[in-house]
Amino acid sequence: MWWLRLKGKHVCPVERAGTLDSRIRRLVQNPYKILKPYIKKNMTVLDIGCGPGFFSIDMAKIVGSSGRVIAADLQYGMLEKIKNKIKGTKFQERIILHKCEKDKIGVTKKVDFVLLFYMVHEVPDIELLFKEIGTILKPKGQVFIAEPLFHVSKQVFENNIKKACNKGLKIVQRPRIFFSKTAVLEKT
Ligand SMILES: C[S@@+](CC[C@H](N)C(=O)[O-])C[C@H]1O[C@@H](n2cnc3c(N)ncnc32)[C@H](O)[C@@H]1O
Numbered sequence: 001m002w003w004l005r006l007k008g009k010h011v012c013p014v015e016r017a018g019t020l021d022s023r024i025r026r027l028v029q030n031p032y033k034i035l036k037p038y039i040k041k042n043m044t045v046l047d048i049g050c051g052p053g054f055f056s057i058d059m060a061k062i063v064g065s066s067g068r069v070i071a072a073d074l075q076y077g078m079l080e081k082i083k084n085k086i087k088g089t090k091f092q093e094r095i096i097l098h099k100c101e102k103d104k105i106g107v108t109k110k111v112d113f114v115l116l117f118y119m120v121h122e123v124p125d126i127e128l129l130f131k132e133i134g135t136i137l138k139p140k141g142q143v144f145i146a147e148p149l150f151h152v153s154k155q156v157f158e159n160n161i162k163k164a165c166n167k168g169l170k171i172v173q174r175p176r177i178f179f180s181k182t183a184v185l186e187k188t
Helices: 014-020 023-028 031-035 056-063 076-086 126-136 154-165
Strands: 004-006 009-011 044-048 068-073 095-099 111-117 137-148 169-173 180-187
Touching: 014 076, 031 056, 044 056, 044 126, 056 068, 056 076, 056 095, 068 076, 076 095, 111 126, 126 137, 126 154, 126 169, 137 154, 154 169, 154 180
Parallel strands: 044 068, 044 111, 068 095, 111 137
Antiparallel strands: 004 009, 137 180, 169 180
């Protein structure tokens, strides 16, 4: 079974981590190239729904040794995948693993940037998600949202962006990413 049901929403199972973290994906969705325009050295950044860390590790490369990446996920199994990947590397210092609850991110540190890549459609209460992000994000901090092109309709995607805007975020960019609907928002 590809998907697990968690109170009505599908959550990508740990068994699918390999497809999220593949070389083929890297060819069409290069994490470094996608995120470099938004993340700077020394930043503290948050990857919510990080999965096996396809983006988290490149985020750690960009923030450098004085920056921090909080890699947050609902599933211990996903966090375990990242933990094993960074064990004994320079990224161990830079990446903080964080276990979220279904309706609570629970990060107390203020961050400069939040990544929500292919995860918003799995969250039970999207308004609550953006409300909490508003409290975690520093002023002028940015949120990068990407959802799978066909899995999430234009209407649902735009409706979710509206929910984010109602929580104090404004759209600043629509980057083009293969197979995705996207928006970059900024805290007003
Ligand atoms: C499709 S995967 C995407 C993983 C990663 N962002 C990527 O693009 O490779 C979605 C991830 O979001 C996580 N997730 C789902 N609901 C969540 C929630 N409410 N809070 C935190 N993580 C969640 C899942 O456990 C899963 O690892």
